[in-house]
Amino acid sequence: MTTSQPAAKGKRVAIRQDLFTTPLDDLNAVHLKGTKCNDCGEVFMGHVISCAHCGSESMKGIVFNDQGTLYTYSVIQYVPPGDYKGPKDPFIPFVEGLVELPDGIRIVAPVLDCDPKNARINMPLKLKVYDFFKDEEGNDVVAFCYVPA
Amino acid sequence: MTTSQPAAKGKRVAIRQDLFTTPLDDLNAVHLKGTKCNDCGEVFMGHVISCAHCGSESMKGIVFNDQGTLYTYSVIQYVPPGDYKGPKDPFIPFVEGLVELPDGIRIVAPVLDCDPKNARINMPLKLKVYDFFKDEEGNDVVAFCYVPA
Amino acid sequence: MKKIAIVGVGIHPFGRFGEKSYQQIGQEAVRMALKDANVAWKDIQVAYLSSQYLPSTAASRVLKPLGETGISLVDVEAACASGGVSVNIAMLAVQAEACDLALAVGVEKMPRGFMDPMMNFEKWQVQMGLSTNPSYWAMSARRHMHDYGTTEMHLAKVAYKNHKNSVDNPNSMYRKAFSIEEILASPIVCYPIHLLEICAPNEGAAAIILCPAEKAHKYTNKPIYIEACVHVVAAYSSDFRVPIESMSARIENPSPVTLASQKAYEKAGVGPMDMDLIELQDTDAFCELQIYENLGLCKKGESGKLIDDGTTDRNGRIPVNVSGGLISKGEPVGASHLGQIAEIVYHLRGQAGARQVANAKIGMAQVLGARGNCAVTILKR
Amino acid sequence: MKKIAIVGVGIHPFGRFGEKSYQQIGQEAVRMALKDANVAWKDIQVAYLSSQYLPSTAASRVLKPLGETGISLVDVEAACASGGVSVNIAMLAVQAEACDLALAVGVEKMPRGFMDPMMNFEKWQVQMGLSTNPSYWAMSARRHMHDYGTTEMHLAKVAYKNHKNSVDNPNSMYRKAFSIEEILASPIVCYPIHLLEICAPNEGAAAIILCPAEKAHKYTNKPIYIEACVHVVAAYSSDFRVPIESMSARIENPSPVTLASQKAYEKAGVGPMDMDLIELQDTDAFCELQIYENLGLCKKGESGKLIDDGTTDRNGRIPVNVSGGLISKGEPVGASHLGQIAEIVYHLRGQAGARQVANAKIGMAQVLGARGNCAVTILKR
Ligand SMILES: [Zn+2]
């Protein structure tokens, strides 16, 4: 029964706090979390304690829609500076997108599984949550991206 | 005749630019350099292009006297922070002094070859220039300190 | 509020200067400004130094060696708009009557190569590869192209103009004209931005000496008046710029450039069309186009047309970046806005040599950077 | 110059707060100040944030989440005197009539353990082992002991007083009284300075809201007036402090504390003996003694006598560091002076709880640090 011992395969940890719904066991069932202002309705990524639009401190947690469209994008042609954890040897150019969600927010995110040549403004996308790299403790670090819908 | 090849023993380099008279071959003949203001007579360590006292830009290089006295001091009991190049394993506590030279300047410097218990304000000191550590290229890095006269 | 005059300017060329220390680079600009104003360092009563990359207490490090004073020497910072802040605060000191003669100096010696992205971005952004600055500019450009039909050629024309202008500016890092073909053939940094269409971080310094307008003639017979110097930080959802992680899809506030320039026009009692020259933040060629629109030189979406019709050429109606712009000069962040101001002062005084804009009476300088920090300064002779 | 009033203060306790972000620490202090002045964030017209260790554009990072504005948010820095600079400049903004309501906020979250000495020292100083901060304080102390007969006991009495005072200050990191014996038995950091006689870098924030004095009653029925806020950098050979490499043996200029306090006394029209309480920079216990002399509380060399005779005790004629001082509070550099100001405001308003100095009418705050950056602020009710 060794295959059923989760400890043996390392733990999953989120690349950023308060961004993913939990648990992280089934990544297909994980969504991005946000915060919505009870006063003006603006939404923000992750957990925030005040509304950067109206200044309200009356905020509630929400779960973002998985679907979106590509508002604009660029192509990352060279290895990004600093401690980039994606493939480096060889580096695989990828689309960086500003992804508009029906919730009223545009999120900067990698758009993967998409040949840069095929990227188009307004193309439909969907969230993908995935094991991105292993950290020093052997945990799988979970990141997000969008892929063509 | 291999012993006479200076290249074999690495080069000597100064720990700080413009501080020592050259050449560095005979360290007993090396002195500290300074700069003197032609207008007000103030002196400064190393090479400076203007007088921090009167603002003059008329400056001339000088060589400091090797003799001095201990104006005040403290005892460094723990390994100094950062990339300290002195002995660390074990660390040898040493006297850090403010050394007054007859030239009209007080210089912060290690006071070595001096048991901290024997340090006294106003004690006579003399300059010592010495090979302090080897840098990554195998050069001897030359530093200075004062020792009891 | 008390009217303020610039009575001295100094600039250390922008570029790369090897082992030369930032102290020396800054001191040279300050000495030049002192000499220009015919005053001594001891006459200066307060000094504000702008930089983003120098170590803490840079003001003391750069200025104490100039001679014994005991005045207040202060470091200020606001990303690429840092220079606007040192000028703004130096003006406040004079306007508050805390002193008569104030120094604003910008100094920078930026690390070579890629800057540590952790300085601006969060760790997760860096790990996920979202920390490439030009990519944010490229995303803005691509949407603009989609919405308004702006083209790669429009961008190339901006770079062509600025490189051509730089040839006559001895303070510029690069002083070489390139053809449109060369620009479009240069490597793509991040589509639609080419290597010859983007600015490089570098080193340099610039300084100005301020006093109340009514005392300016003690120091110079060519005082230049600061009609406005406005610094703002982008309001919520008004700017898409590093290191942003998201934008509102519902709210679009006026851009920081719009906000700062509107405030500046109001203070100065002028409009964009009154300018005889403008120095603005061409971090990349698209950025210059976007700023045309946000400064009100043209309507939203019409910046491509503006560069096409030559309005911003050196011989056009409103010359923009006759210095060569950041694309040619490079961007020593803390010094950048002060360098723009020095450039405009030289034109307003008729001292700009081969690149002189004839009979320039009024000019504007503008910078913009991380987190939507923006400054706009309007100068008049 | 226009008279300025403090109409709101806020403080986030000083200490260590684990994963709590500097943004949150700063925001809490600002919200408290806003509430205290009964104004909203959108009423603030300009904000200056002081810190030495936060990343660039800290003002934007801390303040933009409070809500949409588009005002100028500026980072300022002057080592341990940074808070004096944010207050000084916020005053200038109001005095120049650029605005009516200005915020000065200090925020810090300092790295744990030894700070990178390369931040202040040159590489050769670090390599040669000359980069231990307390050793510079110890050298000053030892010479003072030699010249004037100051003793280890005098230092211990300072620490005894400050630790005892801290017990009643909920904003202090340590709140524990120690006996003279415990203090002298604590490890020697650098003779003559013991572990219980030295301050620790830490985290915290404090904020004040300023307006023209004549408008203060719109916001509070207990306005506190800033009679003076002076920042100076040590003149040549006037201060022996990190990261100095040498001093003149011929010239001794007035210390930066002397210089700043003299200017402040002159502006405020008062002298040191008029103070009902003083908060000052006890980086270490000797530093407090030295500052007694440099503020003019006693003659040169007589600070030992001053601590002996109880003048600066909580019930003495001029209580010093009733907050517990830096020795108890710790030193979140950029927030330190604003914390002192908040403390004095509470006393002048009669809101200082168990540590209240009875009927305090006038107080002074003083900070001092790297390169001789010094600030002195005098407050009156
Ligand atoms: Zn809201």
Ligand SMILES: [Zn+2]
């Ligand atoms: Zn001199």
